[in-house]
Amino acid sequence: MSDLVDASSDAAPLSRREQQKEEKNKALIDAALAVFSRVGFAAAKMDDVAREAGVSKGTVYLYFESKEQLFEEMVKVNMAPLMSEIAENLARPSMSATERLKAHMKFFYTKILNTNRRQIMRLIMAEGPNFPHLAEFYHANVLSRGQAVIKAIIQQGIDEGEFRQMQGHGLIQNIVAGALVAGIWKLVFDPFQPLDLDAYFDTHVDLILNGLKA
Amino acid sequence: MSDLVDASSDAAPLSRREQQKEEKNKALIDAALAVFSRVGFAAAKMDDVAREAGVSKGTVYLYFESKEQLFEEMVKVNMAPLMSEIAENLARPSMSATERLKAHMKFFYTKILNTNRRQIMRLIMAEGPNFPHLAEFYHANVLSRGQAVIKAIIQQGIDEGEFRQMQGHGLIQNIVAGALVAGIWKLVFDPFQPLDLDAYFDTHVDLILNGLKA
DNA sequence: ATAAAATAACTGACTAGTCAGTCATAATTA
DNA sequence: TAATTATGACTGACTAGTCAGTTATTTTAT
Numbered sequence: 001m002s003d004l005v006d007a008s009s010d011a012a013p014l015s016r017r018e019q020q021k022e023e024k025n026k027a028l029i030d031a032a033l034a035v036f037s038r039v040g041f042a043a044a045k046m047d048d049v050a051r052e053a054g055v056s057k058g059t060v061y062l063y064f065e066s067k068e069q070l071f072e073e074m075v076k077v078n079m080a081p082l083m084s085e086i087a088e089n090l091a092r093p094s095m096s097a098t099e100r101l102k103a104h105m106k107f108f109y110t111k112i113l114n115t116n117r118r119q120i121m122r123l124i125m126a127e128g129p130n131f132p133h134l135a136e137f138y139h140a141n142v143l144s145r146g147q148a149v150i151k152a153i154i155q156q157g158i159d160e161g162e163f164r165q166m167q168g169h170g171l172i173q174n175i176v177a178g179a180l181v182a183g184i185w186k187l188v189f190d191p192f193q194p195l196d197l198d199a200y201f202d203t204h205v206d207l208i209l210n211g212l213k214a
Numbered sequence: 215m216s217d218l219v220d221a222s223s224d225a226a227p228l229s230r231r232e233q234q235k236e237e238k239n240k241a242l243i244d245a246a247l248a249v250f251s252r253v254g255f256a257a258a259k260m261d262d263v264a265r266e267a268g269v270s271k272g273t274v275y276l277y278f279e280s281k282e283q284l285f286e287e288m289v290k291v292n293m294a295p296l297m298s299e300i301a302e303n304l305a306r307p308s309m310s311a312t313e314r315l316k317a318h319m320k321f322f323y324t325k326i327l328n329t330n331r332r333q334i335m336r337l338i339m340a341e342g343p344n345f346p347h348l349a350e351f352y353h354a355n356v357l358s359r360g361q362a363v364i365k366a367i368i369q370q371g372i373d374e375g376e377f378r379q380m381q382g383h384g385l386i387q388n389i390v391a392g393a394l395v396a397g398i399w400k401l402v403f404d405p406f407q408p409l410d411l412d413a414y415f416d417t418h419v420d421l422i423l424n425g426l427k428a
Numbered sequence: 429a430t431a432a433a434a435t436a437a438c439t440g441a442c443t444a445g446t447c448a449g450t451c452a453t454a455a456t457t458a
Numbered sequence: 459t460a461a462t463t464a465t466g467a468c469t470g471a472c473t474a475g476t477c478a479g480t481t482a483t484t485t486t487a488t
Contacts, residue, residue, distance in 0.1 A: 017436075017483065024437095039344060042256030046474065056439045061475065126340030128402035130253065139406045164424075168417030169410055170392075173399060175421075177391035178384075180398075185387060188342035192353045196383055203382030207389075210378075211425030235463090260448060270465045275449065 027053040028063055032074040037119035041071055041127045071127075072134055078120055079142055082111060086145045090152060097157030101212075102205055104149055108179050109201050118183040125184075147172045154212070163212040175212075178204040241267040242277055246288040251333035255285055255341045285341075286348055292334055293356055296325060300359045304366060311371030315426075316419055318363055322393050323415050332397040339398075361386045371426065378428040389426075392418040 031052035035044045046067055050057040064070040089104055112118055128135040150172050157163030182204070185195050245266035249258045260281055264271040278284040303318055326332055342349040364386050371377030382388075396418070399409050 020483095021437085040254065040256060040340065042254060043344070045472095057474090058439055058476080059437080062437070067474070122339060125336065125398050125402055126254065130257075132405070135402050136406055139403050143403065144407070166420075168420060169413035170396070170417050171421070173395050173409075173414070174392040174418050177395035178388040180395055181387050181391035182384070184339055184394075188339055188349050189353050189357065191346070192350055193358070195387075199383035200387070203384050204388050206380075206382060207385070207425040208421070209425075210427075211421040211423075213424075259446090271448090272450080272465055273463080276463070281448065 025063055029074050029077050032070050036071060036123060075120055075134055078117060083141055083145060086149060089149045097153050097160060097162045098209060100153045105205055113179060113183045121183050122187050150175060161214055164214040175208055239277055243288050243291050246284050250337060289334055289348055292331060297355055297359060300363060303363045311367050311374060311376050312423060314367045319419055327393060327397045335397050336401050364389060375428055377426040389422055
């Protein structure tokens with residue numbers, strides 16, 4: 001737990017047991033994501049998580065000490081791989097700010113919005129107030145890192161004269177907002193008014209880049 | 215139920231009983247908003263709603279037939295007064311598109327984001343998938359109306375040469391996105407990174423208007 | 429190798445508690 | 459008084475979490 005760096009360092013021999021254990025852990029996390037996404041935290045049944053992972057209920061408690069801990073772990077495990085990737089986006093080779101911003105947004109759309117990670121995004125919004133831990137974790141590890149990248153890009157854009165001078169309060173949230181809304185829309189309102197993510201992405205980038213342009 | 219037009223048409227005599235009944239109905243709706251906002255739908259207890267309304271649990275069932283119905287009614291009642299106001303924004307006196315857009319957004323911020331209606335917004339996102347009725351209702355009565363207003367404003371802006379030609383897929387969602395995110399941020403991440411809604415609003419408007427400008 | 433012993437992982441019936449919804453009784457109002 | 463409205467104790471269905479017992483895997487001894 002809480003080992004956010006990928007733990008597969010020196011290749012341990014990995015006995016059959018250990019291997020199965022890891023697989024089961026993964027299966028449980030996946031099942032948890034599925035069940036929590038489907039019905040939310042409170043309405044999710046541990047029995048369902050167990051069944052979905054092909055395991056009995058007791059087993060779940062051999063891996064996680066409580067429903068809450070399972071939930072938190074599920075979020076962390078699913079977000080961890082993303083975090084290192086975000087970090088890489090900070091130190092990008094020479095590209096114009098415009099191109100970097102586009103690339104970073106594309107990353108956002110493909111790595112979160114088009115994945116079932118968007119379910120996690122929604123869960124954070126839905127359950128965040130009841131899980132201050134988690135909201136804080138998500139903020140510290142995902143949001144603030146993402147913000148740092150965008151901030152750097154904007155600074156570059158201003159320095160190089162591509163973007164106008166802008167540093168209003170909440171600028172970064174405003175820039176990303178379109179993406180968050182797309183994710184939510186897909187999950188909640190798509191049946192009533194479908195959203196084509198690709199086209200939406202283009203609109204988003206167009207609008208924002210024009211808004212920033214010098 | 216489902217009378218979305220303000221029902222206080224011809225002033226009925228309103229006997230003492232009827233009056234008390236209405237008051238209690240209101241108290242219950244308010245209590246429901248408070249409790250559901252605090253813990254979400256599944257974890258909310260009818261007992262708590264009753265206590266918060268100063269009434270016994272049995273009474274709740276004299277006014278609403280189930281927890282679900284109470285939830286739906288609560289959303290509808292809280293959103294209804296908004297809807298007529300939105301409609302008015304469609305038929306606005308002569309103003310530049312820019313001014314109209316600013317005004318409409320201000321409306322959004324002051325009438326939803328700064329109210330505890332933003333809790334409802336969050337509840338819709340959280341519970342929407344479990345309440346397709348509600349999501350649909352919200353979409354049909356709030357979102358699509360709001361969209362119509364913005365669409366009209368944009369058209370005006372294009373016609374009058376203020377805005378550039380733009381009608382990308384999801385343009386409207388992108389325009390409003392900043393506001394939705396502000397509402398969510400306040401509810402979920404404010405403790406970790408506070409958001410000043412007024413300053414945020416300025417940034418939002420600035421960014422969007424520039425993005426649209428011809 | 430093979431069997432026996434030891435350990436680790438798993439199971440599902442069970443407990444203890446929760447909560448939506450009901451209903452017999454009481455209070456209020458007309 | 460009669461009718462309406464309110465109460466809160468009660469029920470029954472449901473579920474998080476436990477644990478005594480079972481099964482699978484690994485180690486040790488022959």
